[in-house]
Amino acid sequence: MRKTVPVLIVFFLSTIGAVNHSYGQWFWQHPPIPSNTLRAVTFPDLSTGFIAGDVGLILRSTNAGGNWSIINPGTVNSFYSLAFTSPNIGYAGCALGGILKTTNSGLNWIGYSAWDTNFSIVSISFPNSNTGYCIADAPLRIFKTTNAGSNWVLKYYQNSGVWTSIYFTDANTGYAVGCGSYLTRTTNGGDNWINSFPMIPGLYKQVSSVYFPSAATGFVSGYEGYVYKTTNYGNNWSYQTLGNFALYSVYFTSNDTGFMVGENGRVIKTSNSGLNWSIQTYGNRTFYCIFFADKNNGYAVGAGGTVLKTSNNGQNWSFLSSGSTNTIRSIKFPAENIGYAVSSTEGLILKTSNGGNQWNYIYGLSTTDTVNASFFTDELNGYLAGNSGKIFKTSNGGYNWTTILTGAPSFNSIYFPNSVTGYIAGQFGNIGKTTNSGINWIPQNSGTSYHLYSIYFADLNTGYAGGNSIILKTTNAGTNWFTAINLSGGEVFALFFTNSVTGYATGYFGQIIKTTNGGMNWVLQASNGADSYGMYFTDASTGYVVGDYGTIRKTTNAGTNWFILSSPTNKGLLSVYFTNSVTGYISGYDGIILKTTNGGITVNVENESQTVPAKFYLYQNYPNPFNPTTTIKFSIPNFPLTKGVRSTTQRVDRLVEGLFARLTIYDLLGREIATLVNQQLKLGTYEVEWDASNYSSGVYFYRLAAGNYVETKKMVLIR
Numbered sequence: 235m236r237k238t239v240p241v242l243i244v245f246f247l248s249t250i251g252a253v254n255h256s257y258g259q260w261f262w263q264h265p266p267i268p269s270n271t272l273r274a275v276t277f278p279d280l281s282t283g284f285i286a287g288d289v290g291l292i293l294r295s296t297n298a299g300g301n302w303s304i305i306n307p308g309t310v311n312s313f314y315s316l317a318f319t320s321p322n323i324g325y326a327g328c329a330l331g332g333i334l335k336t337t338n339s340g341l342n343w344i345g346y347s348a349w350d351t352n353f354s355i356v357s358i359s360f361p362n363s364n365t366g367y368c369i370a371d372a373p374l375r376i377f378k379t380t381n382a383g384s385n386w387v388l389k390y391y392q393n394s395g396v397w398t399s400i401y402f403t404d405a406n407t408g409y410a411v412g413c414g415s416y417l418t419r420t421t422n423g424g425d426n427w428i429n430s431f432p433m434i435p436g437l438y439k440q441v442s443s444v445y446f447p448s449a450a451t452g453f454v455s456g457y458e459g460y461v462y463k464t465t466n467y468g469n470n471w472s473y474q475t476l477g478n479f480a481l482y483s484v485y486f487t488s489n490d491t492g493f494m495v496g497e498n499g500r501v502i503k504t505s506n507s508g509l510n511w512s513i514q515t516y517g518n519r520t521f522y523c524i525f526f527a528d529k530n531n532g533y534a535v536g537a538g539g540t541v542l543k544t545s546n547n548g549q550n551w552s553f554l555s556s557g558s559t560n561t562i563r564s565i566k567f568p569a570e571n572i573g574y575a576v577s578s579t580e581g582l583i584l585k586t587s588n589g590g591n592q593w594n595y596i597y598g599l600s601t602t603d604t605v606n607a608s609f610f611t612d613e614l615n616g617y618l619a620g621n622s623g624k625i626f627k628t629s630n631g632g633y634n635w636t637t638i639l640t641g642a643p644s645f646n647s648i649y650f651p652n653s654v655t656g657y658i659a660g661q662f663g664n665i666g667k668t669t670n671s672g673i674n675w676i677p678q679n680s681g682t683s684y685h686l687y688s689i690y691f692a693d694l695n696t697g698y699a700g701g702n703s704i705i706l707k708t709t710n711a712g713t714n715w716f717t718a719i720n721l722s723g724g725e726v727f728a729l730f731f732t733n734s735v736t737g738y739a740t741g742y743f744g745q746i747i748k749t750t751n752g753g754m755n756w757v758l759q760a761s762n763g764a765d766s767y768g769m770y771f772t773d774a775s776t777g778y779v780v781g782d783y784g785t786i787r788k789t790t791n792a793g794t795n796w797f798i799l800s801s802p803t804n805k806g807l808l809s810v811y812f813t814n815s816v817t818g819y820i821s822g823y824d825g826i827i828l829k830t831t832n833g834g835i836t837v838n839v840e841n842e843s844q845t846v847p848a849k850f851y852l853y854q855n856y857p858n859p860f861n862p863t864t865t866i867k868f869s870i871p872n873f874p875l876t877k878g879v880r881s882t883t884q885r886v887d888r889l890v891e892g893l894f895a896r897l898t899i900y901d902l903l904g905r906e907i908a909t910l911v912n913q914q915l916k917l918g919t920y921e922v923e924w925d926a927s928n929y930s931s932g933v934y935f936y937r938l939a940a941g942n943y944v945e946t947k948k949m950v951l952i953r
Contacts, residue, residue, distance in 0.1 A: 259835060259909070260786065260802055260820070260828045262304050263590045264575070265539065265557030267293065269805060269824030272535035274326075277527035278318035284340055285535050286313035286326050289784070289802055294340045299533060299543050299554050306912055307334055307343040310800055317358035317366065325383060327355025327368055335383045357410075361402040367424065369400040369410050376400065376410060378424050389424035399443045401452075409468055411454055413440040419468050433462060433471045440480075443494075447486035453508060455481035455494045463508050476502065476511055482522045487529040493548055495521035495534045503548045516542055516551055538824060558582055558595065562821035565809045568610040573811075574632055575821050576608045576618060585632050590819060590829050598635040599626060606646045611653045617672060619645035619658050627672050638672050647699075651691040657712060659686035659699045667712045678712045685725075687741070692731035698753060700726030700739050707753045718753035728769040730777065738793060740766040740779050748793045760787070760796040768810040770818070778834065780807035780820050788834060799834045815928040816908070831908050847871040847919055852938045852945040855924075859950040862927040866910065868938050869919045870895060895940040899924060902933050915940070926951050 262268050272287040285293040285302070290310040293302040307313075311328040318324035326334045326343065333355050334343040353370035360366035366379045367389075374392035379385060390410075397412035406423045415432030432438050433454070441456035454462040459476040461484075479497040486492035494502040499517040501524075504510060521536035534542040534551070541554040560577040562584070567573035575584040581599030586592060599605070603620060610616035618626040618635070623642025626635040645660035658666045658675070663682040666675040680686070686701035698718065699706040702725050707718040724742025731737035735752040744762040749755060766781035779787045784801040801807075807822035820828040847869035855864045897911035907929070910922050926934070931953040937946040 259832045260799065260830050261306075262802060262827075263819075263829050264562075264584065264593050264827035265559060265825045267302050267539045267541055267554065267557070268304065268803070269539040269559055269826060270803060271522070271537050272539060272541065273312070273314050273522045274316040275523050275525045275533045275535045275541075276316045276318050276324070277525060277531070277533065278321045278324065280527050280531060282321045282339060283527070283533065284316055284318065284324065285541065286316050287535070287539075288312040289804055290328075291802070292326065292340065292343070298527075298531065299541065302554075305340050305343070308345055309334075310802065312354075314354055314356045315358045315368070317360050319360050319363040319366075319382075323363070323382070325358050325360070325366065325368075327358050329354040331355065331370065333358070333368060333383070333386070356398060357400045359400050359402045359408065361405050361408075365405045365423075367400055367402055367408060369397055371398065372396045374410070374412060374418075376424060376427075390418065390420075390427050392418070392429075398441065401444045401446055403446045403449050407449070407467075409444050409446070409452065411441045411444045414438045415441055415456070415462075417441075417444075417454070417468065417471075430468070430471075434473060437473070442481060443483045445484045445486055445492075447489050447492065451489065451507070453484050453486065453492060455484040455496070457481070461494070461508065461511070474508075476513065480520075482520070483524045483534075485524045485526060485532075487526045487532070487547065491529070491547065493524050493526075493532065493534075495524045495536070501534060501542065501548070501551060514551070516553070557593075557825055558584075559825040561808070561823050562825055562827060563606055563808055564608040565811050565819050565821040565827065566608055566610050566616075567811055567813045567819065568616070569613050570813050570817075572613050572631075573813075573819065574608060574610060574616060575819075575827055576605050577825075578605055583632050584827075589817075590827065593827065596632050598628070598632060604644075606644070607648045609648045609650050609656070611650050611671075615653070615671070617648055617650070617656065619648040619660070621645075623660075625658065625672065625675070639666075639675050642666075646685070646687045647689045649689050649691055649697075651694050651697075655694065655711075657689050657691065657697065659689040659701070661685050663701075665689070665699060665712065665715065678715065680706055680715045681717070682706065682715075687725060687727045688729045688739075690729040690731055690737075692734040692737065696731075696734045696752070698729050698731065698737065698739075700729050700741070705729075705739060705753060705756075718749075719756050727765070727767045728779075730769045730771050732771050732774045732777075732792075736774070736792075738769060738771070738777065740769050740781075744779075744781055744785070744787075746779060746787075746793065746796060759793045762787070762798075767806070767808045768820070770810045770812055772812045772815045772818075772833075776815065776833070778810050778812070778818065780810045780822070782806045784822075786810075786820065786834060802828065816925075817928075832910070847917065850938075850940065850943040850945070852936075852947055854947060855936065855949045859952045860926070861952050863923055863925045864949060865921050865923050866897065866936055867919065867921045868895075868897065868940075870915050870917045870940055895938065897922065898937050898939075900935045900937065901929075902935075907934075910936075 270288040270291045274286040277283040283295045292305040313328045315327035322339045356371045358368045374397040376390040377386040378389045395412045400410040402408035409419045417430045417433045418427045443455045446452035457480045462471045462473045481494045481496035484494045490507045499515045501514045519537040519540045521534045524534045526532035532544045542551045544551045562575045563578040565575045571589040583596040584593040605620040607619045621644040625639040643661035645658045647659045650656035654671045656668045663680040665678040665680045684702040688700045691697035695711045697708045703721045705718045706715045726739045727741035740746045744764045746760040747756040764782040764785045768780045771777035775792045784803040786799040787796045805823045809821045812818035816833040851869040853867040855866045895915045899908040
């Protein structure tokens with residue numbers, strides 16, 4: 235045993251200054267529960283619940299998990315922990331040393347400045363509404379607040395190990411655990427800590443979570459199926475092993491009844507205070523957190539957006555509906571609001587008629603059919619290409635599909651330069667052509683046996699096909715094909731031409747190559763190490779490439795430079811399509827569909843002044859009338875403190891916290907057409923530019939909502 239008295243360090247928030255804020259403008263449309271890894275869940279009451287996970291994801295439910303809405307916390311840092319002291323007040327710990335707070339049931343989150351970007355806040359425990367503790371993973375740091383998160387004080391530091399969980403049974407007594415069966419505990423509110431390294435002498439195992447159902451009795455879950463128990467306030471521990479699998483979270487609903495979750499869909503329950511444990515399995519995905527709103531209603535969350543719920547104290551668990559997580563191989567919009575997202579398996583096709591606000595499921599194919607590509611010539615007529623040489627056609631908007639070709643090698647790409655003429659490309663260099671809307675397909679001599687993954691026609695006669703180490707070209711509508719370039723290894727997964735001579739190809743290792751002379755020469759423009767699968771250009775200058783690890787890249791100068799856009803996922807992205815210069819969609823693994831309404835850019839909101847505004851104010855845009863860009867200026871002031879607060883230190887903290895602000899654009903019919911700002915802003919005066927190049931002349935309205943302040947003004951676009 236070792237007793238440690240730490241040095242007291244108080245962390246205050248940063249001083250006010252000119253700041254640039256950025257916010258990524260791709261948002262989730264499908265599945266309803268995103269397929270990010272979910273790492274924390276909590277329910278402050280039976281109806282209101284929250285889930286947090288990777289890539290800045292926070293979800294909120296107000297009907298006991300029946301539906302979940304995505305909350306924008308203003309960061310893409312992954313979240314690891316949640317704690318709520320009431321249905322309105324809660325805290326979220328994230329990567330890069332940050333902790334966020336909400337005071338309005340998760341609708342807005344106050345971003346506290348990160349203490350240190352070298353660690354993550356992996357666990358939070360609030361024994362009462364004012365007193366809370368949080369733990370950083372490596373090296374161990376334990377912070378304490380006594381004023382509901384306005385200030386956090388460093389109470390303990392240990393420069394070894396990786397720490398995973400903290401739990402306080404009251405304001406003074408708490409426990410923290412880490413890998414190697416490390417445990418430290420305090421009985422005086424963190425002023426002193428007693429270390430047990432390891433918990434049981436000679437037994438060094440990784441541990442993950444700690445929970446005390448009573449003051450004396452506690453449990454710790456760990457890797458390799460280890461479960462530890464104490465009945466004397468952590469002075470001594472016993473253990474048992476349940477199998478060779480990791481356990482990541484432990485929770486008790488009473489002194490006797492407890493649960494653990496872990497690898498491969500395991501949910502484990504005891505009804506006799508840990509003497510015996512029964513194991514149930516739900517799927518094969520890992521669960522990282524379990525929480526009960528009361529003794530009957532519990533939730534477990536984990537990898538791939540998985541959410542389980544029980545309403546009978548764990549006797550039965552069911553998956554909460556999260557929509558299909560099948561890979562969405564291709565996404566196309568033949569009209570502004572009508573789109574199709576095609577799953578690669580189970581014959582599933584998703585259709586929207588309202589710009590992706592709702593996606594309806596159509597099971598129009600056999601569940602054994604695998605689809606690799608789609609193309610729609612108009613709102614009703616579309617084609618699918620897939621394995622076993624199958625091509626399908628719909629003439630009624632996707633509700634029924636007819637097999638029009640089968641039996642050849644698999645096809646990977648399909649393209650129609652007009653309503654009757656189309657091409658397919660696939661394995662072993664196979665290229666086919668139709669001139670009668672798919673009724674008949676004529677094999678074309680490609681001159682290669684390499685697999686082909688993409689085909690694209692710049693006009694009726696000029697086309698390109700890309701595949702394994704090769705790009706082919708035709709200048710006579712597919713009658714003859716010749717090699718435009720032999721590539722030194724790697725695949726071409728996507729092609730796009732902005733005219734008959736200027737085009738782009740991407741694929742292996744994220745390489746992007748460009749030609750400006752019809753494929754005679756190709757120049758490498760970019761490479762980022764992540765394979766790229768989808769490409770789309772909205773005009774000669776502006777294009778997008780998507781690929782592995784949630785990568786979204788954009789150029790605005792015809793590929794001279796490519797920059798990475800903020801992405802809400804780290805899953806592979808396979809297809810991208812834009813209906814106009816600013817509205818676009820992306821699909822990918824785990825059923826992902828993303829949408830942007832501003833070209834996917836990260837909006838830079840510039841704080842133009844260090845002067846503290848005296849009041850909220852939304853200025854008239856300038857110039858007005860305008861064509862096509864205008865600047866909107868607004869002020870976020872020093873907002874009122876909670877009644878009775880007089881501390882200068884507290885006042886500075888509140889000033890720095892700022893407010894969540896939302897600046898939106900509406901057309902004359904009241905339809906929201908663009909979101910310019912949707913993030914936490916510190917006090918100051920800001921300017922943001924709106925580019926209305928894609929909109930017609932007319933009257934528009936812009937609306938600022940920040941805290942209780944709402945203001946709307948009119949502006950006029952003249953083209």
